[in-house]
Amino acid sequence: MAQINPDFAKELKEYGALDFNACYNCGNCTAVCSLSDKDNSFPRKMIRLSVLGLEDELQTSLDPWLCYYCGECSETCPQNTDPGELMMSLRRYLTSKYDWTGLAGKLYTSKVWEFGSIIFLAAVILVLFIFFHGPMTTELTAEGGVKLNTFAPWKQVEIGDWIMAGLLSFFLLSNIFNMYLKIIGRRKEIKIPLKLYFKEFWKVILHFATQLQFSKCNTQISNKKFELSTYWIIHLFLMTSYVIMFILIVVFLGWFQTDNIYAWWHPQRLLGYYATIGLTVGVIYFFISRLKKSQEKTKHTHVTDWTFLVLLFLSTITGILVHIFRIYGMPYPTYYMYVFHLMVLFPMLMIEVPFSKWSHLAYRPFAIYFNNVISAAKKIKK
Ligand code: SF4
Numbered sequence: 377m378a379q380i381n382p383d384f385a386k387e388l389k390e391y392g393a394l395d396f397n398a399c400y401n402c403g404n405c406t407a408v409c410s411l412s413d414k415d416n417s418f419p420r421k422m423i424r425l426s427v428l429g430l431e432d433e434l435q436t437s438l439d440p441w442l443c444y445y446c447g448e449c450s451e452t453c454p455q456n457t458d459p460g461e462l463m464m465s466l467r468r469y470l471t472s473k474y475d476w477t478g479l480a481g482k483l484y485t486s487k488v489w490e491f492g493s494i495i496f497l498a499a500v501i502l503v504l505f506i507f508f509h510g511p512m513t514t515e516l517t518a519e520g521g522v523k524l525n526t527f528a529p530w531k532q533v534e535i536g537d538w539i540m541a542g543l544l545s546f547f548l549l550s551n552i553f554n555m556y557l558k559i560i561g562r563r564k565e566i567k568i569p570l571k572l573y574f575k576e577f578w579k580v581i582l583h584f585a586t587q588l589q590f591s592k593c594n595t596q597i598s599n600k601k602f603e604l605s606t607y608w609i610i611h612l613f614l615m616t617s618y619v620i621m622f623i624l625i626v627v628f629l630g631w632f633q634t635d636n637i638y639a640w641w642h643p644q645r646l647l648g649y650y651a652t653i654g655l656t657v658g659v660i661y662f663f664i665s666r667l668k669k670s671q672e673k674t675k676h677t678h679v680t681d682w683t684f685l686v687l688l689f690l691s692t693i694t695g696i697l698v699h700i701f702r703i704y705g706m707p708y709p710t711y712y713m714y715v716f717h718l719m720v721l722f723p724m725l726m727i728e729v730p731f732s733k734w735s736h737l738a739y740r741p742f743a744i745y746f747n748n749v750i751s752a753a754k755k756i757k758k
C-alpha cells in the first residue's frame with residue numbers, strides 16, 4: 377500500500393516549493409504544457425502526488441527532470457500555485473533522495489551546512505598552501521611573467537585535482553546509480569532488455585552536450601520564444617565553458633598552468649578565453665535575470681541558486697586576475713590570488729557537482745535516457 381507523508385508539503389517548502397496545496401485541479405497547466413500527452417497529465421500528476429504526500433511515487437518518477445521550466449504552467453495557473461516552481465523544488469528534493477550520503481539534503485535545507493561546508497573546504501585549501509607551498513620568488517621568467525609553478529608546482533596541484541575528480545565522479549556516479557535503482561532497478565514491474573540500455577545510451581551524451589529538452593517548451597508567443605532561446609543558448613555557452621575549464625584543470629593542467637606566455641591565438645589561451653567569456657557572460661546573465669525576476673523561472677531563487685552563482689562568479693574573476701597578474705609580472709598578487717582562486721573553486725566543485733545545482737545537468741540526460749529505455753521496452757511488450 378502507498379505510504380503517505382502528511383508533512384510532505386512542509387518538507388518540500390524547504391526545497392523552495394510555494395503553496396501548491398491551493399491547486400483545485402482545473403487542468404490549465406496540463407493544457408499548456410508541451411510535455412503533456414494522453415498518458416501523462418504533466419505537471420498536474422506531480423502536483424497531485426505532492427499534495428497527497430505520496431513520496432514513493434514521486435521518487436520513482438522522472439517527470440520533474442523532463443520539465444525545463446518554461447514557466448507556461450505557472451503563468452496560466454488561476455490559483456498562483458506556481459507548478460513550474462514546484463517542479464524545480466521536486467528536482468532539488470529528488471537530488472537529495474538519490475544522494476546516499478545525505479549531504480545534498482542538508483546542503484539544500486540548511487544554510488549552516490551550505491555555508492559551513494564552503495568555509496570548511498576553503499580552509500582546507502588555505503591550510504594546504506600554508507604548509508606546502510613552494511618559494512615565493514620575485515624573479516620573473518624571460519618573457520617577464522611570474523614563476524607560478526615555483527610557488528605551486530602543477531604536478532602537486534594535479535595530484536589534488538585527481539583526488540578531487542575521483543571523489544566527484546564517485547559521488548555523482550553512485551548517486552546516478554541510486555537514481556537508476558529507484559526508477560528501474562528495484563521495480564519488478566519494469567523489465568528492460570539489456571540491448572536497449574546500449575541502444576539508447578547515445579542520448580545521455582546528446583542531451584548532456586546540448587540540453588536539447590529545452591526545445592520542447594514550444595510557446596507560440598514570439599517574445600517568449602526569443603527569451604527561451606536566449607536562455608538556452610547562454611545556458612549552453614555557460615555549460616560548455618564550465619566543462620572545458622574542468623577538463624583543462626583536471627586533465628591538462630601541465631599544459632594549462634604554464635609559466636610560458638603564449639601569443640593570444642595559441643590554443644591554450646583561446647580555450648581559456650572561450651571558457652572565461654562563457655562563464656562571465658553566463659553568470660552576469662543569470663544574475664541579472666534573477667535580480668530582475670523577468671522570467672517565470674527566475675522569479676523565485678533558492679539560496680543555493682545564489683550560492684552557485686556567487687561561487688562561479690568569484691572563481692571566474694579570481695581566475696582572470698591570476699592570469700593578468702601572472703602575465704604582467706606581479707608575483708605576490710599572483711600567488712595570493714591563486715590561493716584565493718582555489719579556495720573558491722574547490723568548494724564550488726565539491727559541493728555543486730555531486731550534491732547541488734550542477735548535478736542537475738547530469739541527472740537530466742540520465743532521466744531522458746531512462747525514460748526512453750522504459751518507453752522502448754513498453755513498445756516491445758505491446
Ligand atoms: S493550473 Fe493551477 S490550479 Fe489548475 S491544475 Fe494546474 S496547478 Fe492546479
Ligand code: SF4
Pocket residue numbers: 408409410411418419442443444445446447448449450459460463593
Ligand atoms: S515549466 Fe513548462 S515544461 Fe515544466 S511543467 Fe510547466 S509548462 Fe511543462
